[in-house]
Amino acid sequence: MGKITIFDVAKxxxxxKSTVSxxxxxxxxxxxxxxxxxxxxxxxxxYHPNSSARSLVTKxxxxxxxxxxxxxxxxxxxxxxxxxxxxxxxxxxMMLVSSNWQVKDEWRYLRLLEEDRVDGxxxxxxxxxxxxxxxxLESEKTPIVIIDRVLEKNIIPTVNVDNVNGAYITTNYLLExxxxxxxxxxxxxxxxxxxxxxxxxxxxxYDYNIKxxxxxxxxxxxxxxxxxxxxxxIINDWDDVTAIFYSNDGMALGxxxxxxEKGIIxxxxxxxxGCDNIRxxxxxxxxxxxxxxxxxxxxxxxxxxxxxIIENNDNIYxxxxxxxxxxxxxxxxxxISAR
Amino acid sequence: MGKITIFDVAKxxxxxKSTVSxxxxxxxxxxxxxxxxxxxxxxxxxYHPNSSARSLVTKxxxxxxxxxxxxxxxxxxxxxxxxxxxxxxxxxxMMLVSSNWQVKDEWRYLRLLEEDRVDGxxxxxxxxxxxxxxxxLESEKTPIVIIDRVLEKNIIPTVNVDNVNGAYITTNYLLExxxxxxxxxxxxxxxxxxxxxxxxxxxxxYDYNIKxxxxxxxxxxxxxxxxxxxxxxIINDWDDVTAIFYSNDGMALGxxxxxxEKGIIxxxxxxxxGCDNIRxxxxxxxxxxxxxxxxxxxxxxxxxxxxxIIENNDNIYxxxxxxxxxxxxxxxxxxISAR
DNA sequence: CAGTGAAATGGGAACGCTCCCAAGATGAGG
DNA sequence: CCTCATCTTGGGAGCGTTCCCATTTCACTG
Numbered sequence: 001m002g003k004i005t006i007f008d009v010a011k012x013x014x015x016x017k018s019t020v021s022x023x024x025x026x027x028x029x030x031x032x033x034x035x036x037x038x039x040x041x042x043x044x045x046x047y048h049p050n051s052s053a054r055s056l057v058t059k060x061x062x063x064x065x066x067x068x069x070x071x072x073x074x075x076x077x078x079x080x081x082x083x084x085x086x087x088x089x090x091x092x093x094m095m096l097v098s099s100n101w102q103v104k105d106e107w108r109y110l111r112l113l114e115e116d117r118v119d120g121x122x123x124x125x126x127x128x129x130x131x132x133x134x135x136x137l138e139s140e141k142t143p144i145v146i147i148d149r150v151l152e153k154n155i156i157p158t159v160n161v162d163n164v165n166g167a168y169i170t171t172n173y174l175l176e177x178x179x180x181x182x183x184x185x186x187x188x189x190x191x192x193x194x195x196x197x198x199x200x201x202x203x204x205x206y207d208y209n210i211k212x213x214x215x216x217x218x219x220x221x222x223x224x225x226x227x228x229x230x231x232x233x234i235i236n237d238w239d240d241v242t243a244i245f246y247s248n249d250g251m252a253l254g255x256x257x258x259x260x261e262k263g264i265i266x267x268x269x270x271x272x273x274g275c276d277n278i279r280x281x282x283x284x285x286x287x288x289x290x291x292x293x294x295x296x297x298x299x300x301x302x303x304x305x306x307x308x309i310i311e312n313n314d315n316i317y318x319x320x321x322x323x324x325x326x327x328x329x330x331x332x333x334x335x336i337s338a339r
Numbered sequence: 340m341g342k343i344t345i346f347d348v349a350k351x352x353x354x355x356k357s358t359v360s361x362x363x364x365x366x367x368x369x370x371x372x373x374x375x376x377x378x379x380x381x382x383x384x385x386y387h388p389n390s391s392a393r394s395l396v397t398k399x400x401x402x403x404x405x406x407x408x409x410x411x412x413x414x415x416x417x418x419x420x421x422x423x424x425x426x427x428x429x430x431x432x433m434m435l436v437s438s439n440w441q442v443k444d445e446w447r448y449l450r451l452l453e454e455d456r457v458d459g460x461x462x463x464x465x466x467x468x469x470x471x472x473x474x475x476l477e478s479e480k481t482p483i484v485i486i487d488r489v490l491e492k493n494i495i496p497t498v499n500v501d502n503v504n505g506a507y508i509t510t511n512y513l514l515e516x517x518x519x520x521x522x523x524x525x526x527x528x529x530x531x532x533x534x535x536x537x538x539x540x541x542x543x544x545y546d547y548n549i550k551x552x553x554x555x556x557x558x559x560x561x562x563x564x565x566x567x568x569x570x571x572x573i574i575n576d577w578d579d580v581t582a583i584f585y586s587n588d589g590m591a592l593g594x595x596x597x598x599x600e601k602g603i604i605x606x607x608x609x610x611x612x613g614c615d616n617i618r619x620x621x622x623x624x625x626x627x628x629x630x631x632x633x634x635x636x637x638x639x640x641x642x643x644x645x646x647x648i649i650e651n652n653d654n655i656y657x658x659x660x661x662x663x664x665x666x667x668x669x670x671x672x673x674x675i676s677a678r
Numbered sequence: 679c680a681g682t683g684a685a686a687t688g689g690g691a692a693c694g695c696t697c698c699c700a701a702g703a704t705g706a707g708g
Numbered sequence: 709c710c711t712c713a714t715c716t717t718g719g720g721a722g723c724g725t726t727c728c729c730a731t732t733t734c735a736c737t738g
Contacts, residue, residue: 016688029685048453053724055391056693072420074413081411096435114387344694355718392694395723
């Protein structure tokens with residue numbers, strides 16, 4: 001079915017292809033009358049410009065590559081949604097690539113760029129990207145924005161969340177509610193976010209003049225199972241811990257399981273706070289007090305930034321955007337201040 | 340930074356662009372020695388063919404449009420993952436479009452086709468696509484596969500699940516476990532899947548010689564809230580209903596909330612089954628007996644089919660693939676047969 | 679009514695590739 | 709040593725646009 005081209009439109013409208021192109025791109029002067037006529041012909045013939053031909057000469061695809069560590073994890077959906085909404089608004093398409101947390105898959109999204117399939121890349125949750133790859137991207141001057149990875153040495157624009165501050169606020173909230181012996185369940189040591197949350201916890205204690213006790217620090221790896229185990233240890237080790245700070249919600253869920261099994265009531269017997277505000281928690285009866293990353297907003301902002309970079313490629317100064325975590329006041333903390 | 344083109348490679352290797360093209364596409368005869376040389380030069384110059392230029396002449400983009408009703412809903416992730424895995428294997432990229440359940444957004448994915456950005460479209464969960472649009476796609480002879488929507492009149496290939504059979508098996512399971520008075524919570528009337536599940540329920544009762552009672556049929560709209568309300572009604576209306584069949588898991592969750600509030604123990608006081616096997620349920624302590632759509636497999640198969648259609652465009656006969664639902668035996672049904 | 683500048687239009691080159699066709703190289707067979 | 713088939717290579721056209729430049733049209737002004 002011979003596709004309609006710009007020539008067909010030109011012929012039908014009795015003008016040259018150049019004029020059609022002009023109305024298509026709203027560039028240059030076109031007599032209003034002919035403009036209307038051409039528009040009418042386009043509609044009549046159901047003409048749509050071929051994007052490949054366009055890209056070939058303009059060097060723009062109006063497509064961005066969206067890289068996600070793992071498409072299966074609902075955690076990333078809000079980021080994607082935020083990015084998508086901006087994309088739609090600016091008429092950008094999104095090419096989806098999941099990196100599977102694998103360094104070896106980095107070539108897959110790199111190739112999108114090399115083959116000029118995309119104008120830039122939005123790397124969501126860049127925690128899994130190797131340093132050498134980031135340096136490579138930097139040297140390539142690729143339009144790219146990385147979400148959820150702090151890059152201090154690199155000039156690449158990033159969108160992040162202030163984990164230190166978030167954990168500080170949360171810990172402080174526990175302190176204000178009279179808690180003094182607060183166990184802390186850490187995440188993986190190699191994860192910046194996990195370390196930062198620990199730092200916030202530490203700072204809050206310090207500012208409250210409470211001595212940090214290493215014995216109250218437990219280790220997990222962000223899974224429900226590891227939260228389960230850590231919680232069992234905590235309960236075994238102490239009978240005067242009044243609150244537990246889980247550095248993500250997954251581990252808090254593991255904790256809840258322990259409490260259920262042992263008949264421990266939250267928050268009457270123990271107060272807990274989590275971190276991340278994962279969707280699954282909304283299904284649980286107890287509203288958890290937790291911190292939320294503004295994921296939608298981060299995706300949204302990241303995409304906006306990326307498009308900005310793509311569209312005025314000159315005089316860019318790299319931006320490092322940092323959002324605050326949002327404190328979500330649930331019902332898993334009890335005020336135990338003596339009155 | 341002047342991008343490397345096929346000419347640069349040709350020049351450096353001392354051959355013509357045609358020869359380079361030949362080794363690029365592994366088409367036609369090329370002397371093994373020159374082939375190696377060209378390959379080496381490509382690597383040296385880090386040459387990658389421009390996809391727009393290629394598409395312009397071949398009319399193939401090696402990209403497929405993946406349409407999902409709502410990217411925010413984790414329900415669709417398994418479909419996407421299945422499709423993606425096939426895409427990667429066959430070197431297809433995926434353009435992501437969410438339809439937002441809105442008919443008015445149909446133009447957004449249509450345009451991907453019209454602008455020749457994609458070679459075909461995989462419409463996941465086509466429940467939300469208007470009939471007129473489907474007819475349009477059919478008439479356009481667009482390479483398309485629709486997942487999760489039964490199309491009897493149309494010639495478009497689909498991948499579906501046998502809801503009738505699934506509901507039959509589940510209902511039968513309840514019957515085998517001694518339940519006779521089984522309430523049924525329906526989904527929206529305009530949804531094929533919901534109606535089919537009702538049909539399966541009906542058939543099972545019929546084959547078991549149990550008279551269908553309209554009074555045991557309750558209506559919901561697949562939300563947790565509607566399940567909550569329906570369950571309250573059921574409990575109000577009857578004291579001898581021993582089992583409830585929720586036609587999706589979301590409504591079953593609503594039911595669980597009622598039971599918790601009223602101190603009703605599942606499965607001791609009442610047996611329940613759901614349908615869909617949504618991820619959130621894994622976080623709940625009670626393993627629900629439910630039906631699972633093989634979502635990963637459906638996405639996988641749909642994508643395979645689509646690529647097959649795209650790649651040998653001739654003599655296609657439309658396929659209608661139907662998977663069985665998988666029965667997931669949880670712990671929410673009690674055997675109450677008199678012994 | 680000639681002259682002028684702006685508005686409107688057309689034509690051609692270029693984008694980077696594939697593909698067809700023609701031509702040169704090679705080698706076997708007589 | 710010539711012939712012919714096969715392998716190998718090069719050149720040119722064409723894919724559907726955009727964009728630059730040249731040309732035509734037009735409305736005014738003096």
